[in-house]
Amino acid sequence: MTHSDIDELIRLFSKLPGLGPRSARRVVLTLMRRKEQLMIPLAGTLARALESVRSCSICGNLDTHDPCGICTDARREGTTICVVEDLADLWAIERCNLYRGRYHVLGGTLSAMDDRGPSQLNIEPLIARAAKEEVKEIILATNATIEGQTTAHYLTTRLEGCHVSISRLAQGIPMGGELDYLDDGTLGAALKLRLPF
Amino acid sequence: MTHSDIDELIRLFSKLPGLGPRSARRVVLTLMRRKEQLMIPLAGTLARALESVRSCSICGNLDTHDPCGICTDARREGTTICVVEDLADLWAIERCNLYRGRYHVLGGTLSAMDDRGPSQLNIEPLIARAAKEEVKEIILATNATIEGQTTAHYLTTRLEGCHVSISRLAQGIPMGGELDYLDDGTLGAALKLRLPF
Numbered sequence: 001m002t003h004s005d006i007d008e009l010i011r012l013f014s015k016l017p018g019l020g021p022r023s024a025r026r027v028v029l030t031l032m033r034r035k036e037q038l039m040i041p042l043a044g045t046l047a048r049a050l051e052s053v054r055s056c057s058i059c060g061n062l063d064t065h066d067p068c069g070i071c072t073d074a075r076r077e078g079t080t081i082c083v084v085e086d087l088a089d090l091w092a093i094e095r096c097n098l099y100r101g102r103y104h105v106l107g108g109t110l111s112a113m114d115d116r117g118p119s120q121l122n123i124e125p126l127i128a129r130a131a132k133e134e135v136k137e138i139i140l141a142t143n144a145t146i147e148g149q150t151t152a153h154y155l156t157t158r159l160e161g162c163h164v165s166i167s168r169l170a171q172g173i174p175m176g177g178e179l180d181y182l183d184d185g186t187l188g189a190a191l192k193l194r195l196p197f
Numbered sequence: 198m199t200h201s202d203i204d205e206l207i208r209l210f211s212k213l214p215g216l217g218p219r220s221a222r223r224v225v226l227t228l229m230r231r232k233e234q235l236m237i238p239l240a241g242t243l244a245r246a247l248e249s250v251r252s253c254s255i256c257g258n259l260d261t262h263d264p265c266g267i268c269t270d271a272r273r274e275g276t277t278i279c280v281v282e283d284l285a286d287l288w289a290i291e292r293c294n295l296y297r298g299r300y301h302v303l304g305g306t307l308s309a310m311d312d313r314g315p316s317q318l319n320i321e322p323l324i325a326r327a328a329k330e331e332v333k334e335i336i337l338a339t340n341a342t343i344e345g346q347t348t349a350h351y352l353t354t355r356l357e358g359c360h361v362s363i364s365r366l367a368q369g370i371p372m373g374g375e376l377d378y379l380d381d382g383t384l385g386a387a388l389k390l391r392l393p394f
Contacts, residue, residue, distance in 0.1 A: 005246040023215045046240040049202040
């Protein structure tokens with residue numbers, strides 16, 4: 001059999017997160033079956049995105065222009081920078097439609113296990129940005145994991161020289177959370193950080 | 198934000214089987230992060246496959262040429278045609294590396310529920326193929342579902358005029374199957390169709 005393009009497609013799809021060889025086969029079959037509605041638009045959009053999408057030289061966000069739409073949006077406050085590990089986290093915060101400042105994407109966390117030090121993260125540009133006069137607050141929105149918290153802690157020491165206030169995301173019980181099902185860490189944090197009613 | 202290509206990519210990926218909006222976002226992020234190893238090859242292969250892959254006019258298989266590699270492979274026996282519902286089933290049978298005949302892809306099953314009659318399936322070409330002298334055996338490898346078996350039954354009546362022997366896949370306990378965990382239907386069939394030891 002010589003349908004090497006199909007095999008290669010399956011191989012590539014199976015490398016995407018959440019897909020294995022079997023689901024990649026299903027994906028490719030669906031693409032072939034729905035050529036007009038799916039395969040042609042997907043091929044086109046992929047090619048276009050490849051052409052147009054680039055990393056923002058200021059914050060590390062991805063967009064079709066550099067600097068990105070968030071960095072150039074005059075309605076957003078340049079006084080606040082929200083530091084996130086990853087583009088996915090930036091998108092998550094954007095989805096909640098509350099934050100009107102700018103971002104800084106670290107590109108990961110410090111990790112002794114994976115041998116990732118400060119030089120491998122997008123940290124120096126953050127320090128430079130924080131030193132600018134207009135910046136008043138840095139929100140450290142790293143994940144509530146050990147690595148995320150270690151990275152946030154490291155950043156606070158690095159940001160000491162800059163005259164900015166540093167904050168972090170609130171911890172507590174999630175919306176709709178039932179105490180009985182929460183892990184001890186979350187419940188403990190929620191208790192310790194309890195708020196006046 | 199104006200990263201419409203990214204949004205469009207996510208929307209398209211989320212329509213693929215097994216992917217939702219959330220996993221589609223993860224897929225697109227992975228593609229962006231691993232541009233060289235994943236995104237560029239995927240975009241290229243998709244475009245190539247779109248150009249080159251077509252449906253075989255004989256059997257309905259997908260390949261880069263028509264007739265497909267299986268239909269034109271002289272080492273495969275033209276005496277046997279294995280009838281499958283779907284391309285995925287053809288691939289499954291090819292993977293077990295046992296069958297050396299040719300195929301016929303129906304493109305689905307008869308279904309009263311989904312209002313799918315014989316005219317919507319690739320049946321007439323099968324009858325024409327079966328009428329050819331060289332064809333000796335038709336294996337009805339439809340799924341062991343009600344629709345699959347109904348379709349197989351319908352095909353046996355349609356193939357009555359052709360002088361071919363008609364067979365179907367064996368039913369029984371699957372490899373490694375434990376009796377205690379099998380459904381009654383499978384166990385019943387395995388008992389009824391028991392083989393001499």
